[in-house]
Amino acid sequence: xxxxxxxxxxxxxxxxxxxxxxxxxxxxxxxxxxxxxxxxxxxxxxxxxxxxxxxxxxxxxxxxxxxxxxxxxxxxxxxxxxxxxxxxxxxxxxxxxxxxxxxxxxxxxxxxxxxxxxxxxxxxxxxxxxxxxxxxxxxxxxxxxxxxxxxxxxxxxxxxx
Amino acid sequence: xxxxxxxxxxxxxxxxxxxxxxxxxxxxxxxxxxxxxxxxxxxxxxxxxxxxxxxxxxxxxxxxxxxxxxxxxxxxxxxxxxxxxxxxxxxxxxxxxxxxxxxxxxxxxxxxxxxxxxxxxxxxxxxxxxxxxxxxxxxxxxxxxxxxxxxxxxxxxxxxxxxxxxxxxxxxxxxxxxxxxxxxxxxxxxxxxxxxxxxxxxxxxxxxxxxxxxxxxxxxxxxxxxxxxxxxxxxxxxxxxxxxxxxxxxxxxxxxxxxxxxxxxxxxxxxxxxxxxxxxxxxxxxxxxxxxxxxxxxxxxxxxxxxxxxxxxxxxxxxxxxxxxxxxxxxxxxxxxxxxxxxxxxxxxxxxxxxxxxxxxxxxxxxxxxxxxxxxxxxxxxxx
Numbered sequence: 001x002x003x004x005x006x007x008x009x010x011x012x013x014x015x016x017x018x019x020x021x022x023x024x025x026x027x028x029x030x031x032x033x034x035x036x037x038x039x040x041x042x043x044x045x046x047x048x049x050x051x052x053x054x055x056x057x058x059x060x061x062x063x064x065x066x067x068x069x070x071x072x073x074x075x076x077x078x079x080x081x082x083x084x085x086x087x088x089x090x091x092x093x094x095x096x097x098x099x100x101x102x103x104x105x106x107x108x109x110x111x112x113x114x115x116x117x118x119x120x121x122x123x124x125x126x127x128x129x130x131x132x133x134x135x136x137x138x139x140x141x142x143x144x145x146x147x148x149x150x151x152x153x154x155x156x157x158x159x160x161x
Numbered sequence: 162x163x164x165x166x167x168x169x170x171x172x173x174x175x176x177x178x179x180x181x182x183x184x185x186x187x188x189x190x191x192x193x194x195x196x197x198x199x200x201x202x203x204x205x206x207x208x209x210x211x212x213x214x215x216x217x218x219x220x221x222x223x224x225x226x227x228x229x230x231x232x233x234x235x236x237x238x239x240x241x242x243x244x245x246x247x248x249x250x251x252x253x254x255x256x257x258x259x260x261x262x263x264x265x266x267x268x269x270x271x272x273x274x275x276x277x278x279x280x281x282x283x284x285x286x287x288x289x290x291x292x293x294x295x296x297x298x299x300x301x302x303x304x305x306x307x308x309x310x311x312x313x314x315x316x317x318x319x320x321x322x323x324x325x326x327x328x329x330x331x332x333x334x335x336x337x338x339x340x341x342x343x344x345x346x347x348x349x350x351x352x353x354x355x356x357x358x359x360x361x362x363x364x365x366x367x368x369x370x371x372x373x374x375x376x377x378x379x380x381x382x383x384x385x386x387x388x389x390x391x392x393x394x395x396x397x398x399x400x401x402x403x404x405x406x407x408x409x410x411x412x413x414x415x416x417x418x419x420x421x422x423x424x425x426x427x428x429x430x431x432x433x434x435x436x437x438x439x440x441x442x443x444x445x446x447x448x449x450x451x452x453x454x455x456x457x458x459x460x461x462x463x464x465x466x467x468x469x470x471x472x473x474x475x476x477x478x479x480x481x482x483x484x485x486x487x488x489x490x491x492x493x494x495x496x497x498x499x500x501x502x503x504x505x506x507x508x509x510x511x512x513x514x515x516x517x518x519x520x521x522x523x524x525x526x527x528x529x530x531x532x533x534x535x536x537x538x539x540x541x542x543x544x545x
Binding site for chain 2 (some may be wrong): 040
């Protein structure tokens with residue numbers, strides 16, 4: 001049994017925020033994209049593959065959150081390694097989790113709306129596929145910012161390394 | 162840094178563990194607020210995504226300009242029919258019914274399809290739109306009984322759709338108009354039709370039934386839209402309200418062309434509208450001619466639309482120029498509404514009005530193609 005010190009507990013909170021909020025955004029987004037895709041497939045069976053692509057796009061936010069959470073758990077001593085005995089580093093871990101979590105929440109929801117709408121546009125006009133992908137990829141940037149900042153916080157906040 | 166925080170906490174006389182609990186609770190509250198605020202727009206959009214994809218799939222299959230001109234160029238009704246047989250949306254219907262009926266059944270199924278898939282907040286309005294089929298079937302049945310059609314001919318007139326179809330099909334062997342109305346007792350149309358019997362017996366025409374049904378339908382349609390609460394209900398309110406105004410206007414213009422006065426016209430008009438409120442409708446009904454109606458419309462969006470048809474009407478063209486102008490305006494207006502709310506009711510309105518326009522145009526072309534040598538340019542003019 002790992003002895004949990006306060007810094008580790010804070011890092012665990014950060015991991016929870018990271019995967020929780022990013023997963024929430026990703027789930028909502030994927031739900032919307034899938035709802036649109038199901039409607040499209042009901043009318044046109046050929047839309048199945050394209051519907052899957054648009055639904056899968058919204059998975060990335062959850063992956064970013066999951067990665068940050070795993071890193072936090074590994075480097076905070078929860079999954080082996082040295083526990084964080086410094087409260088300040090624990091707070092930095094919360095910051096890292098919040099960065100990727102909230103960015104993933106907004107990005108996932110935005111991407112879900114665009115992806116759901118793109119599926120509707122493609123089922124009406126097949127030529128919209130490439131443009132739909134481009135528009136759907138745009139809200140990904142916010143999640144990437146959150147992910148990068150989370151990594152930077154962990155690197156320069158003495159969590160990684 | 163850590164010492165600074167620890168000093169700060171100790172200066173506040175708070176136990177570090179209590180501080181952490183506060184911090185966590187504060188974070189959870191912030192998170193909850195963020196989730197609630199961020200989810201609001203999602204909750205508005207989410208119910209529409211599935212229906213939007215379904216209607217956009219069908220919208221993509223609406224006939225484009227090239228296909229319409231190919232249909233227009235068909236040499237006769239057989240060519241027209243075989244063209245439609247090549248289209249997946251129309252082929253199953255044409256395999257089962259004659260052309261006009263197949264178009265009507267297809268439209269009836271479209272109303273039914275839309276009322277099945279739309280979200281609850283706008284469902285009432287689309288349910289009422291779907292009752293158009295019941296009203297058309299009742300009118301057809303009454304006409305068949307008045308004219309004395311055989312049971313088979315009567316049955317062929319009915320569209321196999323709508324909530325009343327089974328009841329109406331059972332009434333095919335009724336002996337008279339009054340028997341049909343008695344058979345509809347207990348349905349929502351029973352009392353309305355029964356109330357129109359004295360007038361029918363007095364005038365010897367089915368017009369009182371037809372007008373009573375139309376009036377009831379428009380009243381129900383207008384009241385199916387709740388007070389606009391959000392952009393979707395607002396759009397549907399405009400769509401339905403404009404449709405009611407259009408129908409009221411068509412009725413008034415037709416009545417004035419026939420020389421009917423206020424007393425003759427007012428029982429058939431619903432005394433409310435969207436842009437044309439009660440006082441305005443009264444004003445229009447009191448006009449003594451078609452020109453009077455158009456000039457009374459000054460200040461409304463309809464005045465401009467009807468100016469050009471008025472000069473064509475004055476040059477000897479039929480009353481249908483006004484109806485075509487109003488239909489075209491309604492189709493354009495619906496299209497603009499459909500662009501206003503792309504992640505809401507917009508695409509549904511856009512598809513439905515596009516399909517109505519398509520069916521209307523196909524019926525016009527079908528009628529024209531039955532007549533040998535009917536000029537294409539003339540058909541083009543008649544299209545919405």
